[in-house]
Amino acid sequence: MLPFPREETLSNLSTVVIVGRPNVGKSTLFNRLLGRRKALVHDMPGVTRDRNLAIVQREGRSFQLVDTGGLLGATEDPLISLVEDQVAIAIEGGDRVLFVVDGKEGLLPIERDLAARLRKLGKPVALVVNKVDAPGHELRGAEFHALGLSPVFTVSAEHGGGMEPLWDFVLEGIPPEEEAEEADPLRPAEEGPIKVAIVGRPNVGKSSLLNRLLGEERALVSEIPGTTRDPIDVTVRAAGREFTVVDTAGIRRHAKTGPGAEILSVVLARRALEQCHVALLVLDASQKPGHQDAHIAGLIEAARRGVVLILNKWDLVKGEGASREVEEAVLEKFAFMDYLPIVRVSARSGRATEKVLPAAARAYRNYAQALPTAALNKKLQQIVLRVSPPTIQGKELKLRYVTQTGQAPPILTVFTNSKVPPPVNYSRYLKKELRQAYDLLGSPLILKFRKE
Ligand code: GDP
Secondary structure, three states: OOOOOHHHOOOOOEEEEEEOOOOOOHHHHHHHHHOOOOEEOOOOOOOOOOOOEEEEEEOOEEEEEEEOOOOOOOOOOHHHHHHHHHHHHHHHHOOEEEEEEEOOOOOOHHHHHHHHHHHOOOOOEEEEEEOOOOOOOOOOHHHHHOOOOOOEEEOEOOOOEOHHHHHHHHHOOOOOOOOOOOOOOOOOOOOOOEEEEEEOOOOOOHHHHHHHHHHHHHOOOOOOOOOOOOOOOEEEEEOOEEEEEOOOHHHHOOOOOOHHHHHHHHHHHHHHHHOOOEEEEEEEOOOOOOHHHHHHHHHHHHOOOEEEEEEEOHHHOOOHHHHHHHHHHHHHHOOOOOOOOEEEOEOOOOEOHHHHHHHHHHHHHHHOOOOOHHHHHHHHHHHHHHOOOOEEOOEEOOEEEEEEEEOOOOEEEEEEOOOOOOOHHHHHHHHHHHHHHOOOOOOOOEEEEEEO
16 A cells, blocks of 8 residues: 655544633643644645644654633533533543643532543543642642542643643653655555545534445444544445545544534544545535535645545435535635545435445545656646746746656656746646646645756
């Protein structure tokens, strides 16, 4: 099987979830753990930055950090729903949990309740007593220890006190990333299962689609409890190939609504994206695509994975006018990703679901293809003849030759006579033309420039 793109080799990304009632300092701790320079927050068009999620790198290790702050919805009893949402995220998405309490204020009954639920998770849960600004001075120690959670850390998220021992807990068990090997980036594709991830917002029909793809019997495969993460990968054959649907544990569970479910869908998407070649982005075609759908699409693009857009619930789209409206809304929302193949299905009735895996296979073929150098350069000459490159700092920019320097997804490096890359509009033109010369539907294309 092809290697994953070099920048994205963080397979099995570990997830640390911060929980706690409002005002204990969860987001201050989130920012403290992020550090400014250490955070890799992808800034993609069409995607706003995640306030609640980030990939953190420290000491050669990476993990996903989730802040459950800001979860309080306008429900009847917001605190109860907060606990439910936080516990759900910790169960489904977390490998380690940081339960933050306020060292000055002491405990509320809801926190005893949350602690009791967290104790039963069978995952490492640390109690983080925050706002302890004087080092070594822990207030209300007995009260906190009575929660029965260990280890206990006293910190000041605001001032940075007490963070070192907490870091040790957070990083424990996360292996350092391997040094990038200097291998031939154009390793040939071997036959093997295509790894597919099903991602999307809650209730768009991910688990219904999964059941369809696996066939009824295979969908009954039970999950293995007791592991910290429950990653269940299932393999299925279609169109003469094997496909492994990765990390299905989260999708299979009961769907729920509310802000917790939304955050969870992003946590699960990020994790599954680390492990797949092709993402199936599922939308509910009976609703206008929204910000959160575009957000998940942006994550797929940032992770440089192949992609197929699945317009599910197509049975609810009645008439030609309605279908056109849906399609236009989709094109507009995903204009920043102009390479999306679209498959319209009904997971409920099973209509057209047999087209999904063949579409994933095509996206994978495009994603993993080798672009022969001679033909690439012929194409480059034509492109340059049609619109010549601009002048940079008084000097005519020359695009001398192009060669593929990475595979899955294709990375093309264009060698030029300038240290300065061409202006955005020219490189956009170039990319568009190169895309058109090849079948790259469902795959990103990365263009790099280097002075010869
Ligand atoms: P998930 O949260 O994305 O896994 O979504 P589910 O698979 O649990 O589906 C959410 C709801 O949408 C359920 O009530 C499904 O029965 C329904 N649903 C799923 N696919 C379709 C479809 O193709 N058409 C219609 N009408 N309903 C669907």
